[in-house]
Amino acid sequence: MASPGQKVVLITGCSSGIGLRTAVTLAKDKQKRYHVIATMRDLKRKDKLVEAAGEAYGNTLSLAVLDVCSDESVKQCINGIEDRRVDILINNAGVGLVGPVESIPIEDMQKVFETNFFGVVRLIKEVMPDMKKRKEGHIIVVTSVMGLQGVVFNDVYTASKFAIEGFCESLAVQLLRFNIRLSMIEPGPVHTEFEGKMIQEVMQKEYPGTDPDTLYQFKTIYLQSAINIFEIMGQTPDVIARCIKKVIEASTPRFHNLTNPLYTPIIAMKYADETGTLSVQGFYHMFYSLGPLLNVTAAVMRFSSFLKRRTVSPD
Numbered sequence: 001m002a003s004p005g006q007k008v009v010l011i012t013g014c015s016s017g018i019g020l021r022t023a024v025t026l027a028k029d030k031q032k033r034y035h036v037i038a039t040m041r042d043l044k045r046k047d048k049l050v051e052a053a054g055e056a057y058g059n060t061l062s063l064a065v066l067d068v069c070s071d072e073s074v075k076q077c078i079n080g081i082e083d084r085r086v087d088i089l090i091n092n093a094g095v096g097l098v099g100p101v102e103s104i105p106i107e108d109m110q111k112v113f114e115t116n117f118f119g120v121v122r123l124i125k126e127v128m129p130d131m132k133k134r135k136e137g138h139i140i141v142v143t144s145v146m147g148l149q150g151v152v153f154n155d156v157y158t159a160s161k162f163a164i165e166g167f168c169e170s171l172a173v174q175l176l177r178f179n180i181r182l183s184m185i186e187p188g189p190v191h192t193e194f195e196g197k198m199i200q201e202v203m204q205k206e207y208p209g210t211d212p213d214t215l216y217q218f219k220t221i222y223l224q225s226a227i228n229i230f231e232i233m234g235q236t237p238d239v240i241a242r243c244i245k246k247v248i249e250a251s252t253p254r255f256h257n258l259t260n261p262l263y264t265p266i267i268a269m270k271y272a273d274e275t276g277t278l279s280v281q282g283f284y285h286m287f288y289s290l291g292p293l294l295n296v297t298a299a300v301m302r303f304s305s306f307l308k309r310r311t312v313s314p315d
């Protein structure tokens with residue numbers, strides 16, 4: 001239970017990655033300003049979190065079951081919290097999906113939307129009315145740089161993140177009237193189980209109905225550049241957790257929060273050209289003509305500190 005003066009933070013998807021690190025970072029706040037309700041859909045997956053939380057577990061961190069795809073699970077979890085009070089809601093749970101569109105069954109696409117879009121909406125719908133009554137609250141959504149810029153072979157994942165960005169951009173205006181803040185966290189690649197799951201999936205899966213050229217581009221060219229991009233540009237979940245803490249603690253939290261300075265030129269390029277040609281053509285050349293050069297450029301950009309000004313930094 002939260003002590004007087006502590007903010008109640010509910011985080012989804014805490015069994016691994018960004019959710020786990022964010023739960024631990026906030027629960028270990030030196031001033032003990034937060035009581036973290038770290039949720040996951042299957043408590044059998046709690047061990048890594050409990051170990052990382054150490055003494056915070058049972059003090060500033062407690063566990064709860066929550067499957068973002070289930071209305072019942074969301075209701076049960078929120079009803080189980082004292083006075084249903086959630087001061088800060090961190091929507092982190094998410095799933096990925098890559099592959100040529102023609103080979104992906106519609107049901108698989110719907111599952112991605114069920115988690116990445118409706119999962120967030122479900123939580124916001126449950127928590128927002130109480131925040132409105134209290135005239136206070138902060139809702140964080142971990143989207144992605146892919147919520148702002150499309151990426152080849154990530155069509156459906158990107159669409160789910162664009163969808164939630166659009167939903168939140170609209171809702172943010174209304175929520176301001178109730179003193180409720182809404183912030184997007186937009187990481188680029190992060191070294192979590194997400195990356196491993198993606199690589200394993202591509203290696204193992206068949207992609208029926210895909211022509212040989214597309215299949216080669218996907219399984220050989222795309223997979224290799226995705227691995228390289230993770231290696232060169234990847235951030236740690238700990239960095240993202242510290243960025244989230246910084247956004248929570250800001251006196252006027254920003255709506256957009258890119259965490260990786262290497263992606264600011266890509267987003268700037270998109271907004272600089274309202275025709276969309278720059279980003280579509282630019283990505284075409286980057287992917288199909290300049291693959292190896294892209295890796296070199298990324299390595300140089302990594303050390304360019306001027307890019308950091310446009311992002312939220314962990315420190």
Ligand SMILES: NC(=O)c1ccc[n+]([C@@H]2O[C@H](COP(=O)([O-])OP(=O)(O)OC[C@H]3O[C@@H](n4cnc5c(N)ncnc54)[C@H](OP(=O)(O)O)[C@@H]3O)[C@@H](O)[C@H]2O)c1
Nearest residue numbers: 013015016017018067068092093094144189190192193194
């Ligand atoms: N890693 C990246 O490169 C990257 C980049 C940009 C944005 N993101 C976003 O960051 C967020 C966290 O991902 P991550 O990188 O930390 O990956 P991760 O290690 O795979 O963690 C994803 C978490 O979401 C949980 N989850 C999935 N479906 C759920 C459901 N129906 N109900 C509740 N929890 C569910 C998973 O739980 P289980 O253990 O039960 O599967 C897991 O705890 C996601 O929204 C992702 O889209 C990731």
